[in-house]
Amino acid sequence: MRLKEITDYIESRYSLDLAYDWDNVGLVIGAEDARVERVLTCLDVDRAAIQRAVSSNADLIISHHPLIFKGIKKINSRSQKGRDILEIMRNGINVYCMHTNFDIATDGLNDHICKLLKLKSTSLIGITHEQSLCKIAVYVPKGYEDTVRDALSSAGAGHIGNYDSCTFGIDGTGTFRPLEGSKPFIGAKNSLEKVEEVKIETICTMSNVKAAVESVMRVHPYEEPAYDIYELVNKGEAQGIGRVGALENKMTLSELAREIKTILKLDFVKVCGDLGMPVENVAVVSGSGAEFICDAAKAGAQVLITGDVKYHQAQEALESGIAIIDAGHHGTEKHFSVLMKEFLEAGKSELSIEAFSGKDVFECL
Numbered sequence: 001m002r003l004k005e006i007t008d009y010i011e012s013r014y015s016l017d018l019a020y021d022w023d024n025v026g027l028v029i030g031a032e033d034a035r036v037e038r039v040l041t042c043l044d045v046d047r048a049a050i051q052r053a054v055s056s057n058a059d060l061i062i063s064h065h066p067l068i069f070k071g072i073k074k075i076n077s078r079s080q081k082g083r084d085i086l087e088i089m090r091n092g093i094n095v096y097c098m099h100t101n102f103d104i105a106t107d108g109l110n111d112h113i114c115k116l117l118k119l120k121s122t123s124l125i126g127i128t129h130e131q132s133l134c135k136i137a138v139y140v141p142k143g144y145e146d147t148v149r150d151a152l153s154s155a156g157a158g159h160i161g162n163y164d165s166c167t168f169g170i171d172g173t174g175t176f177r178p179l180e181g182s183k184p185f186i187g188a189k190n191s192l193e194k195v196e197e198v199k200i201e202t203i204c205t206m207s208n209v210k211a212a213v214e215s216v217m218r219v220h221p222y223e224e225p226a227y228d229i230y231e232l233v234n235k236g237e238a239q240g241i242g243r244v245g246a247l248e249n250k251m252t253l254s255e256l257a258r259e260i261k262t263i264l265k266l267d268f269v270k271v272c273g274d275l276g277m278p279v280e281n282v283a284v285v286s287g288s289g290a291e292f293i294c295d296a297a298k299a300g301a302q303v304l305i306t307g308d309v310k311y312h313q314a315q316e317a318l319e320s321g322i323a324i325i326d327a328g329h330h331g332t333e334k335h336f337s338v339l340m341k342e343f344l345e346a347g348k349s350e351l352s353i354e355a356f357s358g359k360d361v362f363e364c365l
């Protein structure tokens with residue numbers, strides 16, 4: 001299978017556009033037409049993952065943490081990073097990274113933890129993106145309304161929540177005079193025409209408006225269809241890195257911490273807060289999520305489950321009235337390799353895929 005087939009499949013679900021600007025996601029090393037049979041999924045492209053990929057003849061490594069984060073000026077044997085990259089390339093291995101786009105995406109890492117916790121009524125914290133919307137108005141001669149409506153809907157316009165094909169029609173009279181060089185569908189040259197028309201209005205995302213207009217142009221009977229596009233103040237679907245939701249059953253902070261240990265398969269978690277306090281509303285930010293303490297508290301969470309929380313950040317959390325369960329950076333993200341293996345197996349069953357578990361950089365003695 002060509003590498004591009006795999007990256008197209010991944011990006012159809014986990015768009016690169018979802019990632020933060022500072023991130024470095026997508027194909028980091030490789031040729032899109034490279035042949036891929038064996039894939040290794042992992043959290044980090046560290047020494048252990050590279051050695052495993054080489055020994056198992058993997059053609060592609062898919063990691064959560066980017067192999068290259070910031071710009072590097074030299075790739076040579078004088079640095080460990082340089083030696084790693086040289087080894088990867090010498091062995092014909094491609095590297096693809098999906099980091100904050102996988103945290104933010106629906107069915108990414110944060111949703112995975114929410115599912116394990118069976119959180120209800122989840123909403124977003126740390127909004128990163130809201131879809132810009134527009135209104136498309138198309139003027140159609142009577143008899144062609146449904147054709148144009150179908151064209152708009154098939155291009156994705158008119159989608160509101162759990163409804164599609166949402167349009168509104170207003171009857172009216174259109175006027176026009178065909179000039180020299182025209183080939184009018186209705187009327188004659190140099191003669192003013194009055195035609196019964198319908199103005200069809202529908203909502204559309206700005207990213208989809210070009211496709212919607214092109215779809216209308218293909219079916220509209222007029223030589224010069226008239227249409228308007230208005231930018232709207234209301235926003236569409238939002239995306240964000242964290243989640244907040246309610247537990248099925250209230251439990252104490254201590255019970256929740258033990259639950260997290262079990263479902264994330266961890267040896268330990270760190271807890272900051274009153275262990276006996278009842279907890280119902282829970283926020284989740286995988287990886288390093290301490291910067292979302294205030295957002296989580298504002299969203300009504302009584303506890304934030306995340307990793308990499310510093311001493312003073314935990315103190316501030318207590319002052320903000322929110323408890324912390326620090327399940328570790330590795331602990332909240334190590335499931336990436338299995339999740340990606342399952343995702344690839346579901347759509348690209350021809351591939352041989354290994355989920356490399358790797359090790360936390362920390363050990364607890």
Ligand SMILES: [Zn+2]
Pocket residue numbers: 065287288329333
């Ligand atoms: Zn991370």
